[in-house]
Amino acid sequence: MNGNGDVISVTVPAEADEDRLDRMLAGLVPQFSRSRLQTLIREGRVTIGGRTIVEPKYRVNVTSGADTEITISVPPPKPATPEPQDIPLDVVYEDDALIVIEKPAGLVVHPGAGTPNGTLVNALLHHCADSLSGIGGVERPGIVHRLDKDTSGLMVVAKTDTAHRSLAEQFADHGRTGVLERGYRALVWGVPPRKYDTIDAAIARSPQNPERMAVRANGRNAITHYEVVQTFSGADGSPVAGLVECRLETGRTHQIRVHLAHIGHPILGDPVYGAGFRSKSRLLTDLQRKSLETLGRQALHAYLLVFAHPVSGETVRFESDFPADIQALLETLTGT
Structure with missing residues (x-):
């Protein structure tokens, strides 16, 4: 067009x-x-x-x-309402249909109350200014999934209506009938009792705090599969934390954070769902404790993204290592 x-x-x-x-x-x-x-x-x-x-x-x-x-x-296409802004992006892959980026911690995906600009959408409007053909008649990037502000990792964004529709359908299907996969790595308090397990617990807004999510019987279906990959010892040599990999079968707000906290193993550094575990920092070595304090966010990273390309139909796969801040914490936990 x-x-x-x-x-x-x-x-x-x-x-x-x-x-x-x-x-x-x-x-x-x-x-x-x-x-x-x-x-x-x-x-x-x-x-x-x-x-x-x-x-x-x-x-x-x-x-x-x-x-x-x-x-x-x-x-x-009508000009987008958000203002294009020259914000650096870590582009993993890009073609005429889509762009895959590595979102850093601290970057909000969408403009909203309290964050009118400085978001991923603002950055994409600048970066893709000459290649957006219009999503729903508006010159804007097609966001089909999100990561929390302080969660880092891989995201795919559509640049055309066709790509947006295909990707939206894949994410809505959650890989039940297609190739879509989303994988996350997290450092959690304690060690879950089973190496492999599934958390099947409905999620809804917390009645006490609408900004938080909670496991509730009347919530929306939410399923997270996880595997314990590694365990770490604290100051007294006892297990104090673990590295888990999670795969999503649904995509609820804060799902992994809520589910891991629900089973008693919240993510290290999570200020919302892991606040009650701050006292456990006394079980860490001095170096581990300092590294966790330096992190200043939940140790959660979207490391895997697999989907069918909306134009070619080819299965594409992207993987990402921990960013430097989580990697530093991981190294202190392993003693390396």
């Missing part, structure tokens, strides 16, 4: 069955979501045989025995 918009013409074959206009176009113009097509129809940008149609439910019935031409006038 160029800066002046585009005109797309599609042909409905004479043998096509009668159907709603929006549904028919969704099959003929797969680069646009159905909701986007409905908006274009309501805006009077769709014509059938030269006649403007403004009702998405309009029944297209090819009765003349001849092919029918439908024309869509697509306006140029």
